[in-house]
Amino acid sequence: MKLFLDANVIFTAAYSAHGLSRGLFRLAAAGKCALCTSAFAHEEAVRNIHNKAPEKLADLTVLMKQVDILPEPHPRWVIRAEQLPLAGKDAPVLAAALQGKVDIFVTGDRRDFGHLFGQVLKGVKILTPADALEAVTLL
Incomplete structure (x- = not known):
């Protein structure tokens, strides 16, 4: 199962070793799923860690070794x-x-994505970190 991580999920995983977002990284390390993100989301996570918790930059760097950076989307995908x-x-x-044909888009952004949680958009299911953890562990 291929999971796309939004910037807030990456930030939270680096910030807290015991949270749900970090759990996704543990599942990936165990071979239960594959993690990916975009360069834009990665840069946003780095910027936010740098500004809010610079002591966690090393954790972020280590975690990102498990994450594939997908190519920037073609304009037709952005239009869609x-x-x-x-x-x-x-x-x-x-x-x-x-x-990137991912299975799940994982985000904790309730303001912008909350109305989409649980929905499937063009083949991609939008889930919270908790729901994504459950989906992967049920495999």
Whole structure:
């Protein structure tokens, strides 16, 4: 199962060794799933860690060794994502997940994605870290 991690999930995994987001990394290390993200989401996570918890940069660097960085999405994928019910700023991130043919888009962003939790958009299921953990462990 291929999981796309939004920036907030990467940030949270680096920030807390015991949270649900870090649990996704443990499952990936055990071979239960594959993790990926976009360069944009990765850069956002790095920027946020640098600004809010610079002491966690080393943890982020180690965790990112488990994450594939997907190519930036082709403009046609961004156009497709822009047609979905989400904020325009999130379209390129979701477009990278759609283009990458992931199974699950994992985000803790309730403000921008909360109305989409549990839905499948163009073959990609939008889940919280808790729901993604459950989906992977049920395999």
